[in-house]
Amino acid sequence: FIARRHFGVSRCLTAKAASARKPRERVEIPGLEMVTYGERMHYVPGLAKPVNPRWERDYKDPGRHRSPPIHEMLLYKEKPCYTYNQRTSLLEGTRQALWLTKTKLISGLPPRLFSLAESPANQIPDQDERVQNAIKNARFWDTTVERPGKEKYSNTLLINLLHLCATLQSSHPAIGRRILAEKYSLAATWEREEYLLQIRGQNGLLLNCMDPIPEVSGKQEVADTADHVLETFYPVSPTIDLQQVHVYKEEVNCIGFSDDYPYPHAHTLYFLDGVDTHCKLRPEQFRAKMVMFLFGNALARAHKLYGPILNRPITVQGVGTNGRIFQFMVFQLNTTDLSGDDGIKNQIWLDKDVELYEFAKVRPLIKKKQVTVPAGLAGYKSETFSKFLALYLHGAV
Secondary structure (H helix, E strand, C coil): CCCCCCCCCCHHHHCCCCCCCCCCCCCCCCCCCCCECCCCCCCCCCCECCCCCCCCCCCCCHHHCCCCCHHHCCCEEEEEEEEECCCCCCCCCHHHHHHHHCEEEEECCCHHHHHHHHCHHHCCCCHHHHHHHHHHHHHHHCCCCCCCCHHHHHHHHHHHHHHHHHHHHHCCHHHHHEEEEECCEEEEEEEECCEEEEEEEECCEEEEECCCCCCCCCHHHHHHHHHCCCCCCCCCCCCCCCEEEEECCCCCCECCCCCCCCCCEEEEEEEECCCCCCCCCCHHHHHHHHHHHHHHHHHHHHHHHCCCCCCCCEEEEEEEECCCEEEEEEEEECCCCCCCCCCCCEEEEEEEEEECCCEEECCCEEECCEEEECCEEECCCHHHHHHHHHHHHCCCC
């Protein structure tokens, strides 16, 4: 305990809080009944406090509901289930996520995506100028304070960039067959070796479409993944930092939408880093979160569209940002047989820590009476938005 000086209150209010009194242990002696004041209907010094049976209401009161013990619940099972949600921080980061999802990591984005943004027909008029204005709007203009927080400008920048990409709908009509959704709940279940795993919760902004994304890898490249050896992290358990539960539903696979939803295919998931003030993930754990939820969306849709046997690969894209640095991912689900380490593996392409700009200063940064970073936007990198646009146009060109 560290003493602090408080000049505005009395000493009694600044003292160390008294510890809670431990309840006195009740001793029961066989054959000996305690004399209580229950019959007198009032407190009597020297007599024991009576123990009354718990009063059960003859109606349901949600405010005073007491759940039964875990082992008496209907969904209780002896075999534990390890769950992952949007606030889980995996110790081993991306390596652990790759093992849990039986996925092969490939550095960089697929080469065919770069050709989409390099074509003049797929570029936005005055692209660089409009992107820089979108950044300035998020960092300087769309605020009533001197310096907006990360949770404010990162969301504004993402919406601005998506709005810029949507202006190509006149030349690419397939963009009109998409819709953005948020606050949806995902659930996916699978088995990995002897572990039963589930992904639950809400994750970011989802771009749905009527038509599935074309496959990135051909049949031969998918078959070659059988020779890939997954990286392990022994002696660390692969289920470390996952929540272990015994009350759960088996075979739960839900994409978060009704069966007659006209946009059944997931196109791109957009994640915002640092928005949740109650849970801040490090960059490695943030990328692991992206891998897990990309896999969960692909797996849930595979069970809904094809059942337990996957007829064709399913591709889902992911973009994560904190308002300045971007993470780009393309995930392809090649198999739903995830129990063993042998056989075909899933694939993911990762381009991490890509800067959109270097500085966005409200005031210039001055060191030793010299301006080291000028005020305003500095160090804009156009190739980062080209990757963002390439993922958005994938499937519409």
